[in-house]
Amino acid sequence: xxxxxxxxxxxxxxxxxxxxxxxxxxxxxxxxxxxxxxxxxxxxxxxxxxxxxxxxxxxxxxxxxxxxxxxxxxxxxxxxxxxxxxxxxxxxxxxxxxxxxxxxxxxxxxxxxxxxxxxxxxxxxxxxxxxxxxxxxxxxxxxxxxxxxxxxxxxxxxxxxxxxxxxxxxxxxxxxxxxxxxxxxxxxxxxxxxxxxxxxxxxxxxxxxxxxxxxxxxxxxxxxxxxxxxxxxxxxxxxxxxxxxxxxxxxxxxxxxxxxxxxxxxxxxxxxxxxxxxxxxxxxxxxxxxxxxxxxxxxxxxxxxxxxxxxxxxxxxxxxxxxxxxxxxxxxxxxxxxxxxxxxxxxxxxxxxxxxxxxxxxxxxxxxxxxxxxxxxxxxxxxxxxxxxxxxxxxxxxxxxx
Numbered sequence: 224x225x226x227x228x229x230x231x232x233x234x235x236x237x238x239x240x241x242x243x244x245x246x247x248x249x250x251x252x253x254x255x256x257x258x259x260x261x262x263x264x265x266x267x268x269x270x271x272x273x274x275x276x277x278x279x280x281x282x283x284x285x286x287x288x289x290x291x292x293x294x295x296x297x298x299x300x301x302x303x304x305x306x307x308x309x310x311x312x313x314x315x316x317x318x319x320x321x322x323x324x325x326x327x328x329x330x331x332x333x334x335x336x337x338x339x340x341x342x343x344x345x346x347x348x349x350x351x352x353x354x355x356x357x358x359x360x361x362x363x364x365x366x367x368x369x370x371x372x373x374x375x376x377x378x379x380x381x382x383x384x385x386x387x388x389x390x391x392x393x394x395x396x397x398x399x400x401x402x403x404x405x406x407x408x409x410x411x412x413x414x415x416x417x418x419x420x421x422x423x424x425x426x427x428x429x430x431x432x433x434x435x436x437x438x439x440x441x442x443x444x445x446x447x448x449x450x451x452x453x454x455x456x457x458x459x460x461x462x463x464x465x466x467x468x469x470x471x472x473x474x475x476x477x478x479x480x481x482x483x484x485x486x487x488x489x490x491x492x493x494x495x496x497x498x499x500x501x502x503x504x505x506x507x508x509x510x511x512x513x514x515x516x517x518x519x520x521x522x523x524x525x526x527x528x529x530x531x532x533x534x535x536x537x538x539x540x541x542x543x544x545x546x547x548x549x550x551x552x553x554x555x556x557x558x559x560x561x562x563x564x565x566x567x568x569x570x571x572x573x574x575x576x577x578x579x580x581x582x583x584x585x586x587x588x589x590x591x592x593x594x595x596x597x598x599x600x601x602x603x604x605x606x607x608x609x610x611x612x613x614x615x616x617x618x619x620x621x622x623x624x625x
Contacts, residue, residue: 226349228394229333230356232296235387236326237360239303240268240443244451244469245368246377248462254312258452258583262576265448266569267316271323273565277419279327280558284551287402288332289395296392299325303385307378330357331557334542338553343546344488347497350542351484354535358477361446365470369463422559427547430614431540432563433607438505439537440567441600446476448572450527457590458523468524475528479535487539497539505608508533512601516594571600 243250243265250256250264275295282291302321309315330353337349371380422428450472454465490500511530515522541560548556575596582592 224398225336225400226333226352228391228398229329229336230353231394232292232326232388232391233329233333233353234356234360234363235384235391236299236329237357238364239299239322239326239360239384240357241361241364241447241473242368242380243268244446244448245364245462245466246372247448247451248455248465249372249377254315256312257580258576259573259580260312260576261452262448262573264312264315264319266572267319268323269443269565269568269572271320272327273323273562273569274320275324275327276331276558276562276565277555279331280419280555283328283331283335283554283558288328288335288554289399289402292328292332293392293395295325295328296388296395297325300385300388300392301325303381303388307381307385330354331554331561334545334557335554338542338545338557339550343542344491346542346546347487347491347539348484351480351487351538354538355477355480355484358473358480361473362470362477365466365473369466419555419559422548422552422556425547426614428544428556428560430611431544431560434501434537434611435540435560435563436567436570437600437604437607438508438534439540439564440569441571441604442531442534442537443564443568444571444575445527446472446531447568449575453522453527453593454524457520457593459520468527471524472528472531476531476535479532480538483535483539497543500539501536502612504533504536508536509601509605509608512597512604516597516601519590519594575600 243261247261250261254260256264279291279295299322302318302323302325305318305321306315309318333353334346334350337346341349368380371383375383451465451469454460454468455462458465460468490496508530511526511533515526515530518526541557541564544560545553545556578596578599579592582595583589587595
């Protein structure tokens with residue numbers, strides 16, 4: 224029941240993250256938004272998300288995941304109501320920024336609890352199944368959202384999500400055990416490796432920063448925004464067909480995370496740790512992205528689903544990084560890495576949009592501009608993979624005293 228309460232909250236967080244891909248045609252038509260403005264609107268969520276990660280990690284370790292999550296979900300409810308009544312792009316950006324702040328603990332809070340209570344293999348399974356619940360939220364942001372749109376409008380949809388967040392908040396209050404009392408000095412003891420400086424300077428963290436920014440962040444950026452415009456503007460799909468295609472893509476991600484959750488304990492026992500799986504599997508992701516770029520208009524939902532599924536291996540990096548630190552620093556290690564990921568999401572979402580708009584302004588065709596933007600993203604991702612591959616990972620707690 225505790226897992227399901229957390230999973231429901233993260234389901235709603237992921238729905239809010241990805242719904243801009245489905246609603247992009249509505250925003251473009253009603254508010255006359257260009258690609259750069261769409262990228263900014265989608266990225267405002269991630270900017271708010273990223274802005275809270277460092278204080279969030281401190282709060283998770285000092286105050287406890289249950290208390291922190293409940294307070295922030297109340298903020299998310301207010302953000303959804305604000306988005307529903309917003310009358311301008313600036314107001315929409317501000318409301319989406321607040322939503323990002325409000326749901327910023329929906330994954331970090333349960334992962335912090337899992338780090339305290341679960342073994343590494345079980346923690347990896349729980350991480351994958353939390354991400355599976357997020358994929359289910361992304362599935363809900365596609366065809367089901369398009370079905371509801373004519374009846375509720377996009378503003379009514381956000382009111383409905385606010386009501387569901389109230390329900391999720393009530394479930395967490397009801398079933399999640401209360402946080403134990405924490406001493407304020409516990410999280411400030413640098414000798415225990417609990418400060419952010421110890422986390423950031425460790426080799427286990429630093430070697431994964433580029434991969435977290437470009438590959439993990441890029442996965443979320445594409446899934447939550449740019450796959451949708453690719454399908455409508457490059458492939459020529461209608462908004463309804465694009466929503467159906469996104470349903471297929473996100474369904475593939477759901478199956479990928481289900482498979483990772485089922486397989487990780489056995490793979491871990493057999494010596495296939497997260498580091499090794501990323502090293503072996505990520506090149507397949509790069510090959511599929513290269514194929515998408517090469518094929519252009521011919522690359523549709525199947526290609527994007529395969530790319531997302533192959534790239535999902537990078538999500539194992541987050542709990543892997545946390546395992547290099549003692550449990551007393553788990554919140555900070557997870558949140559610091561999450562900050563990297565969501566800065567990457569914001570950077571890739573907005574950067575791709577700005578590049579597409581810039582190339583279009585100089586006379587490039589729509590498809591050529593998209594392909595060039597994705598090629599630049601692929602080069603950056605490949606470089607980040609190279610860093611993670613070349614820099615050796617230290618042993619667990621190798622740079623931080625337990």
